[in-house]
Amino acid sequence: MANEIHHGEMYRPGMALPAYRFGVMNAEMFIAAVKTGNSDYTKWKRQAFDGITTEEFDAAVAGFAASHVRFEERVPH
Numbered sequence: 001m002a003n004e005i006h007h008g009e010m011y012r013p014g015m016a017l018p019a020y021r022f023g024v025m026n027a028e029m030f031i032a033a034v035k036t037g038n039s040d041y042t043k044w045k046r047q048a049f050d051g052i053t054t055e056e057f058d059a060a061v062a063g064f065a066a067s068h069v070r071f072e073e074r075v076p077h
Contacts, residue, residue, distance in 0.1 A: 018027035
């Protein structure tokens, strides 16, 4: 696969958003909870997105994107 990214290359940009939003310690705690199974992502996803159509979801994403600065432009690399 030509666009394959090594896990090590994903860590820094992958942690940038939670670290920026929650701070490094809380971001690490979040990752640990998800990683150890203390979080049910499927259940959370269903609670968050069940009952809305694809069109409603797409419109919400487009509205959010239009009203926010791109994350990459705000977070130092």
